[in-house]
Amino acid sequence: MTEFWLISAPGEKTCQQTWDKLMMATTRTNNLSTNTKFNIPDLKVGTLDVLVGLSDELAKLSSFVESVVKKVAQYMADVLEDSRDKVQENLLANGVDLITYITRFQWDMAKYPIKQSLKNISEIISKQVTQIDNDLKARASAYxxxxGNLQNLERKNAGSLLTRSLADIVKKEDFVLDSEYLITLLVVVPKTNYADWQKTYETLAEMVVPRSTNLLFEDQDSGLFSVTLFRKAIDDFKHKARENKFTVRDFQYNEEEMKADKEEMTRLSTDKKKQFVPVPDFTWTLPCQPA
Structure with missing residues (x-):
């Protein structure tokens, strides 16, 4: 990691003489550092009393700006998720990488006119960073x-067959639909009980359609079977199935609802990706621009 120090050196007769002396001490003879000029214009400092009075406010502002910048970086890491290795390349300031931004620092005269007092400039910065902080909170909350909503939907489509959504497993042709008398039920059967299911499902209740069961899906522990029977036998079938360790899932095939769930998943996933906002949208507040 590159480390930067801001050094205020004792002044010689000219700034260039001070620079030459610093370079001689740190670079030309012992290669201790790589130095660049950090250009600060002549600001309206005012009286010593004004400067002393402003020092506490500037210290608070500095801490506040630093905290917001760290929040921006953390937001980037959160949004990038599995691509966190790309956080650094997306942490840009005014469209350039941070090292370039610092080593080619120039005061942004348009946004922070040096004819204004230090107090006014600090208030401009404070107002802009506060706006960024508020925007970031809103974006983070939305994200x-x-x-959370996407994770809830994903959890519904994962896990055990006893609890997960079945919408992405079953198809229209797996069901007897629009029948006044017949209904298709979905039953979760432990893999160790497959043979028992095949032997007994027709006798768990009266009016079960013979040879109507099909294995629709299976996970590591269980299988999802369909079975068709007369509607009047539903309660008896569920009771007997429970006694035999077969679990009847409460499920009604509704193509429109299933389509809506899939569309909601797609929408949330798309909206979540849109929450990625390049950091330059936030870093414009700092009082400088690349040279």
């Missing part, structure tokens, strides 16, 4: 809400 966390999207992430």
């Amino acid at each position: 966390n809400n999207l992430k």
Whole structure:
């Protein structure tokens, strides 16, 4: 990691003489550092009393700006998630990488006119950073809400067959639909009980359609079977199935609802990706621009 120090050197007769002396001491004879000029214009400092009175406010402002910058970096890391190795390349200031931004520092005269007092300039910076902080909180809140909603949907589509959504597993042709008398149920059967299911499902209740079961899906522990029976036998079938360690899932095939769930998943995933906002949108507040 590159480390930067801001050094205020004792002044010689000219700035260039001070620079030459610093270079001689740190670079030309012993190669201790790589030095660049950090150009600060002549600001309206005012009286010593004014400067002393402003010092506490500037210290607080400095801490506040630093905290917001760290929040921006953390937000970037959160949004990039599995691509956190790309955080550094996306942490830009005014469109350039941070090292270039620092080593080619120039005061932004348009945003921070040096004819204004230090107090006015500090108030401009404070106002802009506060706006960034508020914007960032709103973006982070929106991102966390999207992430939470998406995770809830993803959890519904994962896990055990006893609890997960079945919408992405079953198809229309797996069901007897729009029948006044018949209904198709979905039953979760432990893999160790497959043979028992095949032997007994037709006798768990009266009016079960013979040879109507099909294995639709299986995970590590269980399989999802369909079975068709008369509607009047539903309660008896569920009771007997439970006694035999077969679990009937409460599920009604509704193509429109299933389509809506899939569309919601796609929408949330797309909106979550849109929450990635390049850091330059936030770093414009600092009182400088690359030379």
